Amino acid sequence: MLIDVHAHLDMVSKKDLESVINEATKNKIGKVISCATSFVSNKKNIELAKTYDSVDAGIGLYPLDAQELSENELEHAFEFFETKVKTAIAIGEVGLDYKYAKSEAEKEKQQDVFRQFILFAKRFDKPLIVHSRYAQRDVLRLLEEEKANKVLLHSFVDSQKLMNRAFDNDFFVSVGLNVLENELVQERVKNFPLNSLLLETDSPIRFSGERAMPKDILRVANKVAELKGITLEQVEEQLEKNFKTLFG
Template sequence: MQTESTPPHGFAVDTHCHLFLMEGDAAATVRKARRGGVERLVCVGIDPASSRRSLEMAESFRGVFSTAGMHPHSASDFDQAAGAVIEELLADPLVVGVGETGLDYYRRLSPVEDQQRVFRTHVALSRETGKPLVVHVREAWDDALRILEEERAERVVLHCFSGDQGVAKEAGDRGYFLSFAGNVTYPNAERLRDAATVAPEGHVLAETDSPFLAPQPRRGSPNEPANVIDVLATLAAVRGLNLEPMVEVATEASLRAFPLIR
């Protein structure tokens, strides 16, 4: 279990990674991130098995925390047994969020009806536990925002934010957190960078979604938590900040989004 503490400022946070999907030595990956100033990692589960594995990672490495949930791609597999495992994991203080959950109408690997049903269940779990909801949305913004409102979602983290300025403004008005990933660095991501300019201060987070979405300077290689600094550098540029204050603002927002990672 974690026994050491780190000062609450002066470091970066990767709010969304999947250590269990990375090749190589997880300990080396975590050490490399820490050497680069990334001292908090949220390892996000995508089903009961990976959620349990994420907790094992959190128990093994200082500064690593986990979440528990069912990805929309696997929503059709969500049954009573899966729900029981996720609820059990959420009782652990190292499990700091519910998800990832949400809606993905791009690939539709589970029927829309199943995705929406499981999404609503996760919103309820977030409200019951008081832990933030980690939300995946792809080509489903209207339904996702509607369900979040209908189910009275409270602390919401929009992972790998992909909306436009209008969605960013609406999400910000609701008090949601917008977490930007490596794709914000891509040359063709002008619309996403425009959204990053209007996201409210104090609600902008940075993530890697590693091992996916390596930022532009590292495309072609597996992504890793250390690369969240590249995301923060792009956010700083589009928001008119130097890197250091951008890191500070994003870290403060991350600690409010995920209070248990303090």
């Protein structure tokens, strides 16, 4: 079985959802983790996980969404997460995104919330699914400072040095459709140990003009097999082990 460890099925229209999930199953994808972004998307993903056996939910707040919430709203959000944490497979997607943070204060707020999510995940023994954009060093620093132990760094394939540091921490890294075309990413994946790697689509976000979908994991897995010089079955077997190690 192949697994898509990072998607946003709550963003797929209701009329398409059934076929998106069926297509995934037909292409060997037995599990999809649908990650939350906004507060509302948490509720949708929890519903999807209830409805579909092959879907699990991540709960959390995307850093740019979290940044917009008042202290009071954040407190309510965490109270809500506490009531739902048992139904979730992971805390995500959470993290840091400095691309649209306009000031130091906004960056600090993101860091505060991320720290809260790290502690929350540890308290309930859940893995974190972490987003980082223009903030990879700070993301690693906070995870290290708070001694996070179950971590998936989503699309963390830019810097070999930071990938090595992630590996030294026993963190997992997921790679998506950019491995199909981007030579730098291909080089990174070639050099990164297969036993710390997972696959993702970030669907339905567009890739090369088309909406990525969980079924595309098969193409990503085939590419990884080619880069590593092993069979698709070997990739599948190792990544399923990785999934179990991290998500239980």
